[in-house]
Amino acid sequence: MNFFPLIGSTLKTSIGQNITLFYPDRLGYYPYKNEVTGEAFNGGLPQLSLLENHLKKAKEDIQFYIPSDEQLGLAVIDWENWRPVWIRNWGSKDIYRQESIELVQQRDLSLSEGEARAIAKMEFEFAAKSFMLETLKLGIEMKPNRLWGYYLYPDCYNYDYKQNPHNYTGTCLDIEIERNNELNWLWEKSTALYPSVYLETALKSSRNAQLFVRNRVQEAIRTSYVSNSSHPLPVFVYTRPVFTDVYEEYLSEDDLVNTIGESAALGASGIVIWGDMNLTQNKNTCRTLDNYLRRTLTPYLINVTMAARICSQVLCQDSGACARKKWNSNDYLHLNPENIAIQMTKDGKYTLQGQPSYQDLQAFIEKFDCLCYAGHSCEPRADINDIHYLHACISEDICIQISSNSLSNIEASEEKILPNRTAFSFISESKGTLSTHPETEYFQSTFGNNILNITTAEYNTVTAASSYDLEENDTRTFSSSSSYKIRMFNLFHLVLLLRTLIQMAHESENILFPHYI
Secondary structure (H helix, E strand, O other): OOOOOOOOOOOOOOOOOOEEEEOHHHOOOOOEEOOOOOOEEOOOOHHHOOHHHHHHHHHHHHHHHOOOOOOOEEEEEOOOOOOOOHHHOOHHHHHHHHHHHHHHHHHOOOOOHHHHHHHHHHHHHHHHHHHHHHHHHHHHHHOOOEEEEEEOEOOOOOOOOOOOOOOOOOOOOHHHHHHHHOOHHHHHHOOOEEOEOOOOHHHOOOHHHHHHHHHHHHHHHHHHOOOOOOOOOOEEEEEOOEEOOEEEEEOOHHHHHHHHHHHHHHOOOEEEEEOOHHHHOOHHHHHHHHHHHHHHHHHHHHHHHHHHHHHHHHHHOOOEEEEEOOOOOOOOOOOOOOOEEEEEOOOOOEEEEEOOEHHHHHHHHHHEEEEEOOOOOOOOOOOHHHOOOEEEEEEOOEEEEEOHHHHHOOOOOOOOEOOOOOOOOOOOOOOOOOOOOOOOOOOOOOOHHHOOOOOOOOHHHOOOOOHHHOOHHHHHOOOOOOHHHOOOOOOOOOEEEEOOOOEEOOOOOOEEOOOOO
16 A cells, blocks of 8 residues: 555644644634534633634644644645535534524513624624634744635535436535625635545435535635636545445446546545545455555556646646646546556566557647746646657655657657657556554555655655655745745645545455544
């Protein structure tokens, strides 16, 4: 399972991680209510909680969980109990609206229901905004080398695929786009966006899944331009390896295309793959996950990541990421299976057989555009024959190399296949299998930047997410004080498997399981 460059454990005692998730009990005094029992925590309503006390505790928590000022990474605040836009607190969350109204009525019994509701809305939204915004600003001020944002923001609530499966379009309704615009204060201060594209079985291997994800990611891309239209925020899309309503059923390759593939093709900066302890509850589930990672997920990640790297070099001259020219098209960043095959050897290594064709490279130019990395100019290449060298790597030892002679002498033959003398290499010293580490509560990979390009500098600074590879000038790109530096995680597929913590000895009957808080 050696494929993931950043790691994160949800253990409450885990600190100093390069991805930090702040749940309600780990960041200040987040006010919320138990929606079933009505029990209030930290005041229950944001307008009943003392912001000053919250920020004081939040400052301590941020320093505890992120002790280093230099460490690069992500900081995701996961607050889901209430929503800052009043009208979006429907269903079980209506308790926040009703109790806000009751609070106003208790102060002034002469108010009509409409008057009390209007005042309650104003007070709730003001307090909710203050809590979210001031917490975000505190985090950025304290740890500017992190990308700060809220999980599930933005959302466009296009969940009507069950009610309207045959006519489902996935479109984000205008009213929801307007409500997202009401949150411009959040987009303007965030340094990253973290939307979600979790799938239910109702979307299994379907066109509706494609539409569901496409529109959600595109709305996040739109929102990312609010802060600075020239340098949008990076978008990291949350997905899961299993369906949310059937945890033992894994996503098929079609489903991976509809989630990871869609996100990559639309220009997302990364993917967060999140799983929970159900995937590792016994020996059989561990083996099932192991098999899925090795035979389905990892090969697909190799496919998309290598295609994205090639496209970046061919189209963007390695100074930008590829995104669809037509966002609602079915164009993907995939290797052509007719020309290149990904295979796994008996010892668990991955190899590529074949070579890209002229048409494969030309397709990138015809179907994709460039999203430039921060501080870089990347005018899209118009003519494939201008390519003099191609060296696309997804890690230090996994590369595709095409010689300059081959590229400069591409024949416009009927098939237009790159000559046989083209040097095509895919060398891996890493095994894509799970390893046992009894002293840790997470697993990590050595495959490195086949998933992540963590810098905005030249090609030779591509890293495997190890801190010693990051130059000082790369570190400065994480600073959130300048808007042009915000898009620092600038590649295609940052993949993290969080909370699914496997400690498995393959040839042993002894299976170690982590404990969760």
